Amino acid sequence: MRDRLGDLQVFISESPEEARPSEENQNPENAEPPELFMFDGEDEMDRIYKEAQLMQKEMLMLKLDVKRLGKQNARFLTSVRRISSIKRDSNALGRDIKARGEAIYARLEKLGKQSRELEEEHGATSAVARMARSQCVYLTKAFHEAMCEYNTAEMLQRENCKTRIQRQAEIMGKEVSREQIEEMIETGKCSLFSDNLLLEGRSARSALTEIENRHKELLELEGRIRDIHELFFQMALLVEEQGCKLDNIEANVGQTRDYMAEASAQIKKAVRYKKNNPCKKLLCCCFPCCR
Amino acid sequence: MAAVSDHGLKKIVWKRIKDTIITDCRKSEVWKILILDPFTTKLLSSCCKMSDLMAEKITIVEDLFKKREPVLEMKAIYFMTPTPKCVEAFLGDFEKKPKYKAAYVYFTDYCPDDLFNKMKSRCGKFIRVFKEINISFLPQEAQVFTCNNPEAFRSIYSPHSQDKMSTLETLADQIVTLCATLDEYPGVRYKKESNMENAKTLAELVDDKLAKHYELDDSAKKKGKTQAQLLIVERGFDPVSPILHELSYQAMAYDLIDIQDDTFRYKLKDGSEKQALLTEDDMLWVKLRHKHIAEVSAEIPKMVKEISASKQQPDEKITISKLAQMMKKMPSFRKQLNEKTTHLQLAEECMQHFSNNVEKLCKAEQDLAVGSDADGAKVKDSMRTLLPVLLHPYSTYDKIRAVLLYIFSVNGTTDENLNKLIQHVKIEDEREFILNWKELGVPIITSSSFFSRKPTRRDRSQEEKYNLSRWTPVIKDVMEDAVENKLDTKEWPHLSESPAAWNGSGAVSARQKHKPSAQDERRTGSRLIIFVIGGITYSEMRCAYEVTQAVKSCEVIVGSSHILTPTSLLDDIKALSKTSMESFTIEERSTA
Numbered sequence: 001m002r003d004r005l006g007d008l009q010v011f012i013s014e015s016p017e018e019a020r021p022s023e024e025n026q027n028p029e030n031a032e033p034p035e036l037f038m039f040d041g042e043d044e045m046d047r048i049y050k051e052a053q054l055m056q057k058e059m060l061m062l063k064l065d066v067k068r069l070g071k072q073n074a075r076f077l078t079s080v081r082r083i084s085s086i087k088r089d090s091n092a093l094g095r096d097i098k099a100r101g102e103a104i105y106a107r108l109e110k111l112g113k114q115s116r117e118l119e120e121e122h123g124a125t126s127a128v129a130r131m132a133r134s135q136c137v138y139l140t141k142a143f144h145e146a147m148c149e150y151n152t153a154e155m156l157q158r159e160n161c162k163t164r165i166q167r168q169a170e171i172m173g174k175e176v177s178r179e180q181i182e183e184m185i186e187t188g189k190c191s192l193f194s195d196n197l198l199l200e201g202r203s204a205r206s207a208l209t210e211i212e213n214r215h216k217e218l219l220e221l222e223g224r225i226r227d228i229h230e231l232f233f234q235m236a237l238l239v240e241e242q243g244c245k246l247d248n249i250e251a252n253v254g255q256t257r258d259y260m261a262e263a264s265a266q267i268k269k270a271v272r273y274k275k276n277n278p279c280k281k282l283l284c285c286c287f288p289c290c291r
Numbered sequence: 292m293a294a295v296s297d298h299g300l301k302k303i304v305w306k307r308i309k310d311t312i313i314t315d316c317r318k319s320e321v322w323k324i325l326i327l328d329p330f331t332t333k334l335l336s337s338c339c340k341m342s343d344l345m346a347e348k349i350t351i352v353e354d355l356f357k358k359r360e361p362v363l364e365m366k367a368i369y370f371m372t373p374t375p376k377c378v379e380a381f382l383g384d385f386e387k388k389p390k391y392k393a394a395y396v397y398f399t400d401y402c403p404d405d406l407f408n409k410m411k412s413r414c415g416k417f418i419r420v421f422k423e424i425n426i427s428f429l430p431q432e433a434q435v436f437t438c439n440n441p442e443a444f445r446s447i448y449s450p451h452s453q454d455k456m457s458t459l460e461t462l463a464d465q466i467v468t469l470c471a472t473l474d475e476y477p478g479v480r481y482k483k484e485s486n487m488e489n490a491k492t493l494a495e496l497v498d499d500k501l502a503k504h505y506e507l508d509d510s511a512k513k514k515g516k517t518q519a520q521l522l523i524v525e526r527g528f529d530p531v532s533p534i535l536h537e538l539s540y541q542a543m544a545y546d547l548i549d550i551q552d553d554t555f556r557y558k559l560k561d562g563s564e565k566q567a568l569l570t571e572d573d574m575l576w577v578k579l580r581h582k583h584i585a586e587v588s589a590e591i592p593k594m595v596k597e598i599s600a601s602k603q604q605p606d607e608k609i610t611i612s613k614l615a616q617m618m619k620k621m622p623s624f625r626k627q628l629n630e631k632t633t634h635l636q637l638a639e640e641c642m643q644h645f646s647n648n649v650e651k652l653c654k655a656e657q658d659l660a661v662g663s664d665a666d667g668a669k670v671k672d673s674m675r676t677l678l679p680v681l682l683h684p685y686s687t688y689d690k691i692r693a694v695l696l697y698i699f700s701v702n703g704t705t706d707e708n709l710n711k712l713i714q715h716v717k718i719e720d721e722r723e724f725i726l727n728w729k730e731l732g733v734p735i736i737t738s739s740s741f742f743s744r745k746p747t748r749r750d751r752s753q754e755e756k757y758n759l760s761r762w763t764p765v766i767k768d769v770m771e772d773a774v775e776n777k778l779d780t781k782e783w784p785h786l787s788e789s790p791a792a793w794n795g796s797g798a799v800s801a802r803q804k805h806k807p808s809a810q811d812e813r814r815t816g817s818r819l820i821i822f823v824i825g826g827i828t829y830s831e832m833r834c835a836y837e838v839t840q841a842v843k844s845c846e847v848i849v850g851s852s853h854i855l856t857p858t859s860l861l862d863d864i865k866a867l868s869k870t871s872m873e874s875f876t877i878e879e880r881s882t883a
Contacts, residue, residue, distance in 0.1 A: 001311060001471075002401070002423045002509055008411050042364065049322060127360045131322075131350045138345040240625055249344070250336035252352050253327060259360040 044118060045128055048111070052135045055107055059139075059146050062100050066150045069093045073157040076217060087220065094224040097150060101231050104143055112136050125257040137246050144239045147232050154225055161214045161221070168207040168214070184215060299433025300848070301338040301571070304426060307472055308335070311424045312397050313347045316368060322350040324362060324391065328371040328380075330427075330439060331399065335370070337430055337570075355380050361390035366419070368395045372427065373402035378409060385414040395420040399427040400464055401507075425468040425504070428850070432571060434835045435827075436850035438465045441863075443852035444825055447489060448730045449867045459489070462852060463496035466822055467504050469850065470521065475818055476505055477519035479786040480778070487525055487732040489824050494523045498786040518817040520773060522783065526825025527731035528746075529765035530699050531660050533828045533860050534692045536649050538760045540587045541580035542829035544569075544637055545856050547644040557636045567633035575630040581833045583757055584645065587638045594631045648685055652693065653759040655680045659696040665758040673700050681715050688858060690716045691724050698725070702745070703737030723865045730867050731825065766821065766849070767834040773819050774838065774845050819847045826860065827851035 072090045115132035122129050162181050169176040246252070316323055325344065327335065332354070335344075344352070353359050355371055367390070371377040384390045394417050396410070401423050410418070428436045438461075446458040470477060479501070481494035505514045526533070537543055544550060555567045569576050579587050654665075658676045663669045670676055680693040694712050698704055704712075713722050729735050749768045772778045823831070827849060835847040 001425055002507055004402070004407070004421045004423065005418075007407070008415055008418060008421050127324075127351060127362050134341060134345060134351055138342055141342055236625075247340040247342055248336060249327075249339070249341055249352055250332050252341055253332045253354050256352075256354050256357055256359075258358040260358075 044114075045131055048114065048132050048135055051107070051111060052139060055104060055111075055139055056142070058100065058104050058107075059142055062097060062104065062146050063149060065093055065097050065100065066146070066153055069097065069150070070153040070156070073153065073160075076157075087217065091220060091224070094227070098224075098228050098231070101143075101147065101150075101228065105231060105235070108136070108140060108143060111139065125255065126259075130256075134252075140235070140238055141247075144235045147228075147235055150228070151225075151232065154221055158218065158221055161218045165211050165214045168211045171207045172204045298846075299571070300430035300436055301433065303472060304334070304430045305338040305343070307424065307426060308338070309347075311422060312368060312370060312395075315395060315420050315422075316347060316349065319366075320348065322348050322365065323395075324351055324353060324365050324367045325349045326353045326355050326359070326367055326369045326371075328355045328377050330372050331370045333429055333439065334399075334426065359384075359390060361388070363390070364392055366393045366395065367391035368397070370397045371399070373398045373400055373406060373423075375406065378406045382409065382413050385417045389417060391417075393417055393419045396422070398423045400425055400468055425471045425508075427468045428465045428472075431850075431854065432832065434839065434846065434848050435832045435854075436469055436848065437827075437854060438462055438850070438852045441826075441853040441859075444863050445867060447824060449869075450730060451868075451870045459493050459496060462822075462824075463493060463500050466493075466497050466521070466850075467500045469820070469848075470501060470519075471504060471508065473519075473818065473820075473848075475517045475519040475820070476501060476514050477521040477818070477820060478516060479521045479523070480783045481522070481786070482524040482528055483782055483784055484525065484527070484732060487527060490523045490525050493822075493824060494786055497521065497523070502787075519820065520818075521820045521822065522769065522773060522778075523822050523824065524766075524769070525732065526823060527733045529831075530728065530731065530733045531696065531762065532764040532766070532830050533826070533855050534695050534699075534857055535656050535660055535762055535830075536653055536692075536857075537828075537830045538584050538645075538653070538757065539580075539830065539833055540582055540584055540638070540641070541569075542833065543584055543641050543645075545829055546858070547649070548637070548640055555633065555637055557633075557640070559632075565633075567629070567637075573630050573633070575627070575634055579634060581836055583760060584638070584641055585757065587634075588642055591635060591638055594635050598628065598631055598635070648689070650759070651683070652680060652685065652689055655693060656696055657759055657761050659693070659700045660762040662700060665761070667752075670700075673697050681712075687716060687718065688861060691718065691861060692857060695725060695728070698728075698735055699733065703734035705738070706736050709736060721865060723868050724861055727864045727867045731864075764828070764831045764834055766823070766831045767838060770819060770821065770834060770838040770847050774842050774847075817845045819845055821847070821849045823849070823851045825851070826853050826855035826863075828855050 069090060072086060072093060076086050076090065111132075115129070115136050118126075118132050119129040124130075162178065165181055165184075166176055166178070332352075335352075341352070349368070350365075355369070355377060367384075369381055371381070381394070381396070385394065394414070396418055397420070410421075427438075429439045431437050440458070440462070443458050443462060446452050447455050479494050479498045481490040484490065508514070537546060544555070548555070550569065553569050555569055556564065557567075558564055567573070569580075571577055579590070655676050658664050658670050659673055674697070677693060677697040681690060685693075694716060697712075698709075709725070713719055713725065718724060726735060746765060746768070748763075748765070749771065751763055769778070821835075832849060832854075835849045839845070839847045
């Protein structure tokens with residue numbers, strides 16, 4: 001790799017005379033108002049970028065919540081005290097995540113709508129429309145990833161709970177298979193031990209309590225997932241709709257089109273030239289009746 | 292097999308780009324526009340995605356050669372090849388009315404002085420960054436690169452070509468950027484042939500340019516030779532591999548099915564048209580691509596079962612556990628489903644072609660190529676092996692391939708015999724398909740006393756093989772010999788000195804280690820890079836992976852100007868005799 005900025009700047013400082021003529025060339029065009037192409041969608045893009053930044057921040061918060069939930073879940077598994085308070089916090093976190101997720105989703109929809117409006121206003125291949133669309137796609141993907149992280153955290157907790165139940169059951173001297181545990185969760189009943197009314201020994205009893213707690217935890221976890229699955233599916237569908245074609249760089253470049261300067265600007269120019277036509281000016285003098 | 296994305300070429304290229312372009316770009320946290328030319332579009336597309344760019348504050352990508360909308364308050368990053376056309380397009384953006392606030396300029400290779408001066412004098416004040424980052428090859432796969440130049444074949448081998456030297460120079464530049472990107476300063480060797488000099492010429496160019504590069508490079512600062520070897524060889528050294536019907540999945544698919552731009556197009560049973568990109572994003576493709584079609588077919592019933600199982604009945608009770616399981620798999624689930632459907636279709640199409648006619652062809656081809664039949668008995672009369680093929684109504688291309696294999700196996704035949712064969716296949720007006728092979732240095736018409744030493748092949752009788760896949764590309768022998776440091780110095784002369792005791796065993800002298808090499812990093816300990824002039828085949832690409840997997844301490848990277856399929860090669864060979872005046876359109880089937 002070679003950095004040649006130094007050579008570039010040396011040349012410029014060495015030959016200022018060469019630089020000046022190029023500037024002078026621009027001056028004769030001052031006869032017309034300098035036609036600096038104003039970027040049409042400047043304000044709109046600023047708004048979209050700001051919104052995108054805020055949404056990124058929200059998603060970061062969401063991810064932090066998910067991490068916190070993960071820690072809470074782990075704590076539930078390891079500590080035996082104050083289970084109820086830990087459980088409370090887990091559920092509260094779950095609700096927070098859901099609320100935040102729904103808020104972000106609503107903003108995504110709004111952004112999507114804005115992007116479509118920009119497309120209609122400026123054309124699908126205009127710079128501003130493409131910028132807005134790429135922001136949409138990117139944020140959707142990021143949000144989907146955040147939701148996946150949440151799902152992974154809950155799934156992990158689920159597996160850990162099931163393992164715990166299995167182990168506790170073994171302590172009690174009873175072999176429980178994974179499928180039986182699944183069934184327990186489905187039916188919501190701790191039916192396994194209904195036939196074992198007489199439990200001998202303190203260890204067996206504490207094991208049973210432990211299992212009951214885990215079982216309750218699993219049910220609550222399922223509840224959290226049920227709450228949020230709707231949102232999750234919508235997200236997944238959205239991501240799929242957008243597809244991976246939009247992520248492909250070659251496809252993106254291929255979609256661009258030659259930029260046609262706005263017709264109105266050209267028409268204005270044409271009218272001005274027509275008016276300044278010296279022949280026409282002469283004619284006007286000679287024939288004042290003509291416009 | 293280790294995850295492809297761990298250490299492949301694409302990852303390395305993307306990292307390079309991140310360390311240069313993206314790092315500069317992130318110094319100011321504003322959104323920027325990225326402007327690419329056709330080559331850099333392909334380059335970036337092969338190693339990253341839009342979302343990767345957006346994560347680095349690049350909002351849109353533009354085409355350098357299209358008229359672009361001015362966006363005055365944004366900075367633009369230009370990533371382009373240092374050609375006059377690109378520079379003119381760049382100047383057009385800033386000379387009269389600047390389209391962007393400022394320009395960050397990155398070239399894929401060294402910029403010639405005249406173009407540099409043009410940019411300085413006409414637009415210098417808009418340029419905030421001007422770097423040459425030396426990446427002018429395409430990372431096709433984890434261990435395969437191309438120079439994106441199918442025209443190089445004609446330029447080098449056509450007797451009417453005027454620009455052979457400049458093509459070789461360009462290829463040399465590109466190979467040097469490959470070495471630079473891999474951070475290697477290899478010892479260069481080439482295959483010595485009695486009748487062809489291209490490998491020697493190219494090797495000398497590369498060696499020279501490598502030395503120059505490491506003089507100029509900012510970061511390298513008088514780099515010494517690294518534990519790497521670069522071998523340069525010409526297509527003519529193994530004319531059999533690109534002509535044979537291969538039965539490994541990737542090679543077979545590209546040979547028998549029309550796959551353009553790595554896109555496989557097919558129709559589902561309900562008539563809807565689908566497209567699938569066969570790249571390393573498709574994990575199933577990476578898993579299957581080098582396997583024999585028999586093994587791939589064995590996977591089909593399993594895939595069918597999984598696909599139909601996924602089409603759940605909607606009224607089936609969705610239990611929470613199933614729901615949770617679905618959510619867990621959802622992100623990758625649909626992708627995997629698509630991949631399975633694609634490969635189901637592709638494998639079935641391959642097998643269809645196979646059972647229709649390829650199967651019968653293969654036996655004759657293998658006998659001719661290997662020189663002995665499946666039981667090990669030497670083929671005494673090649674013509675007897677060839678005749679049944681000629682008598683059967685195969686396609687013309689298939690017959691040409693069989694005839695060529697016959698000619699290669701007997702090291703050239705008599706004019707009389709050749710005429711008879713040509714008549715038989717009915718290609719009297721198209722005999723260039725066969726005759727033009729002489730331009731690659733492969734003997735076609737020889738007298739009966741002509742004796743050409745055939746390369747001694749490695750004994751692979753101990754390896755388990757399918758009867759119809761006994762042929763091993765010659766390049767595999769070369770790779771294995773090179774890794775074991777057994778390459779004959781007379782057949783493969785060194786150019787400048789190679790690092791002492793180069794061997795692929797990964798033993799690196801303590802003095803030459805720049806970084807602590809953990810056990811896993813031994814893979815990057817030594818590299819073998821092979822460049823084939825005239826195109827590389829899928830079977831040869833497969834060999835690179837097989838050898839790397841077997842040896843583990845040495846990574847084998849192969850590349851060429853482009854990738855061949857049998858049909859594209861035959862067409863290219865035929866076209867060698869056309870002068871540029873004739874308006875003959877070559878149906879380009881290569882996928883480089």
